[in-house]
Amino acid sequence: MSRRSSAHDASQKIPTPTAPGIADQTLAIQDPPESPVTVSTATVLEDVTESVSAKWIWLMVIAQFGTFVAFITPLAISLSIRLQALAPGHEEYLGYITGAGAGWVVLTAPFFGVLSDRTRTRIGRRKPFTIVGMLVGIVALFVMATAPSVFVLGVGWVLAQAGWGQVLASLTNRTADRLPEQQRGKVAGLIGFATQVAPVLGVVAAGSFASNALLLFLVPGAIGVVLTLLFILFVGEPDSRRMKFPPLSIGSTLKKFVFNPRQYPDYGWNWLGRFFFYFGLSLNTTFTAFFFAQRLDLTLTAVAGLIAIVSVGGILTTTLGAIGGGFLSDKLRRRRVFVFLSGILFALGAVVMAFSYDLPLLIAGSLISSIGVGMFSAVDQALLLDVLPERETDAGRFMGITGFATSVPQAVAPLLAPVFLLLGATGGEKNYTILYLLAGVCTLIGGFLATRIKSVR
Numbered sequence: 001m002s003r004r005s006s007a008h009d010a011s012q013k014i015p016t017p018t019a020p021g022i023a024d025q026t027l028a029i030q031d032p033p034e035s036p037v038t039v040s041t042a043t044v045l046e047d048v049t050e051s052v053s054a055k056w057i058w059l060m061v062i063a064q065f066g067t068f069v070a071f072i073t074p075l076a077i078s079l080s081i082r083l084q085a086l087a088p089g090h091e092e093y094l095g096y097i098t099g100a101g102a103g104w105v106v107l108t109a110p111f112f113g114v115l116s117d118r119t120r121t122r123i124g125r126r127k128p129f130t131i132v133g134m135l136v137g138i139v140a141l142f143v144m145a146t147a148p149s150v151f152v153l154g155v156g157w158v159l160a161q162a163g164w165g166q167v168l169a170s171l172t173n174r175t176a177d178r179l180p181e182q183q184r185g186k187v188a189g190l191i192g193f194a195t196q197v198a199p200v201l202g203v204v205a206a207g208s209f210a211s212n213a214l215l216l217f218l219v220p221g222a223i224g225v226v227l228t229l230l231f232i233l234f235v236g237e238p239d240s241r242r243m244k245f246p247p248l249s250i251g252s253t254l255k256k257f258v259f260n261p262r263q264y265p266d267y268g269w270n271w272l273g274r275f276f277f278y279f280g281l282s283l284n285t286t287f288t289a290f291f292f293a294q295r296l297d298l299t300l301t302a303v304a305g306l307i308a309i310v311s312v313g314g315i316l317t318t319t320l321g322a323i324g325g326g327f328l329s330d331k332l333r334r335r336r337v338f339v340f341l342s343g344i345l346f347a348l349g350a351v352v353m354a355f356s357y358d359l360p361l362l363i364a365g366s367l368i369s370s371i372g373v374g375m376f377s378a379v380d381q382a383l384l385l386d387v388l389p390e391r392e393t394d395a396g397r398f399m400g401i402t403g404f405a406t407s408v409p410q411a412v413a414p415l416l417a418p419v420f421l422l423l424g425a426t427g428g429e430k431n432y433t434i435l436y437l438l439a440g441v442c443t444l445i446g447g448f449l450a451t452r453i454k455s456v457r
Contacts, residue, residue, distance in 0.1 A: 046238060048391075049180050056178075057187055059231045064171055065194035066227025070137060071164035072195075073202025073220040074144060077304055079157065080289040081210055084300050087150050091290045091430075092421075095414035097154040098286055101161035102411030105403060110257040112166060113400025116173060117393070118245050124237030125396070126177070129170040134228055136163030138221055145217040167228060169396075169403065174237070176388060176395040182330065184382040189326015192378030196318040196370065200311040203304070210304050256397050259389070266387040267398070269452040270380070274405035277343060277376055277446030282413035283439040284350055284369070287421075291432045295357055310363055314370040321345070321374025329379045334457050335386065336450045338379040343447015346372030350440035354433045372443065386456045 075098065083094055112129065119125045140159030147153040179187055202220045209215035261268030293303045325338045349369030356362045388398055420438060421430035 046178055048178060051180055051183055052178060052187075056235055057183075057190065059235050060171065060175065060187070061190045061194045063228045063231035064168065064191050065198045066224040067164055067167050067171065068195040068198035068224075069202045069205075069227075070141065070221045070224025071160065071168065072199040073206055074141070074157065074160060074217065076199045076285070077203050077206045077289055077307065078216050078220075079144070079153070080300060081206070081216065081304060082144060082147065082153055082213060083150065085213075086147070086153060090150075091287065092418040093150055094290075095286065095417055097150070097157050099411045099415040100154055101157045102407045102409075102414075104158050104161050105165055105407035106411055108162070109165075109169065109403035109407060110397060110400035111253065112169065113173070113396035113398070113403075114248070114253065114256050114394075115396075116170065117396040118243070118248075120241045120243050122239050122241060125240045125243075126170040126174050127232060127237050129166050130228065130232055133163045133166030133170065134225060137167060138225065139163070141217040141221040142214075145214045164224070167224075169399065171231070173396045173399050176385060176391060176399055179385060181386065184385045185326045185328075185330035185335070185379065187326075188381040188385075189323045189329075189378040192322035192326060192374055192376075192381065193319050196322060196374050196377060197315050200308070200315060203308045203311050206304060206308070210301055256394075257401070259398070259401055264387075264389045266453045266455045267384075267389050269449055270384055270387055271402060271405045273339065273446045273449030274380060274384075274402070275409055275446070276442050276449065277346075277380070278406045279409035279413050280346065280350070280439040280442030280444075280446065281373065282410050283417055283420075283435055283442065284346075284353075286414045286417060287430075287432070287435070290430070291353075291436075292362065294429055294432065295362060296359060306359075310366055313363060314367055317367045317370045318374040321371040321376075322378040323374075325375035326378035326382065329382060335379055335383040336453055336456065338375055339383060339450035340447040342372045342374075342376035342379065343443045343445070344372070345369070345375065346443040346447075347440035348372075350436045350443070354436035354440070376443075376447070380450070383450065383453070383456060387453065 079097065080091075080094060083091070083097070087093055116125055116129055119128060121128055137160060140156050140163050143159060144153055144156035147156055175184075175187065175191075201223075205219050205223075206216055209219060259267070261271075289300055289303055289307060292298070292307060293300050296303070296306070298306070321342065325342070329335050329338050346369045349365045349367070349372065352365030352368060353362055354365075356365055384402060388395065390398065417435060420435045421432065423431050423434055425431045
């Protein structure tokens, strides 16, 4: 389905290894075209043309499901409940907290991606980051649960981004390392479904423990630990201790935070489209609890249980979008049309919600949007793996750069949202109509930009 540009093919010369496992290779990498750099390295050789087993797929899906239960539940509801208890009437603080956490990712994601690519341990390159991230993530949840102030709550969320975000990044890097082209849509569909359903389970748990701050955060965290451990314990990764890399200077490390879109245009279009989609998504989801509370004239605590019910209803539509889109994109050998359609569906749902003041219409808009989110999360991830540059040596680096396309919107959108909420606001009520309309426009642009990709159908 995807094909590398001739320039990319010409820029890498990789001799066939004489033995399986780990073999020394010499790669001539042209980074930009006019300044060739020769890198002597050893790579962990896994046959990326051979299909992975059902065990590998399901343990990866389960691990990412658990990570999202632990990680996204605070963003979906738990942070809002704790913030309401610590600073009633100041929902704008939620934007500052989530923005600070996303800012951490912006500053560190490519660095950890490069570090992961070059990590040499008996258990592989990615697994150490999964383990350490999980431990940091549990500490973060405890900090948020016991936070005595908004500032400490924000520190806890930054730690959660550092910990659980790294778990998610390491798992995603493993899909880039190992998944063959013919399974990318299918696996991305299953993961997309799992990661969209995970917050539903988290919100249901949060609704049950809304009055107990400790359980509110630690029950989803415990689910995340158990499910992630299954992948750590039962899925192997090649020993990376014989890998060899040239030393990195500060300058060469900083250069790895960016890429040349002219050299990798399709990756650039995918990055930009993802940026716009997640900017719209962040506008839509960050203030969901406050939005429902205002539109339905309910307290935030009462809304927690209602959002849980609405979220459960979204499981079917998320399944339709993620698994349906992922499997069909593999079968039809098409990616772009499904990504474009996902942007249209999300925008349509956002428009319905923007003008809704009763529960049935709010539910209808939410379900329509969930189809779009599910489809985008699956097919755009497969599209990313199709156009990912320098997979053999720098997969973690480019996956880290891709993280900018989600972390920057998650940092900026919540900070800008309060400005739009105040436009034309009257009687103390926030202007959620304009916020949701803007979200729809952004996701529509994000879906359209996928059509600019040339190497993938």
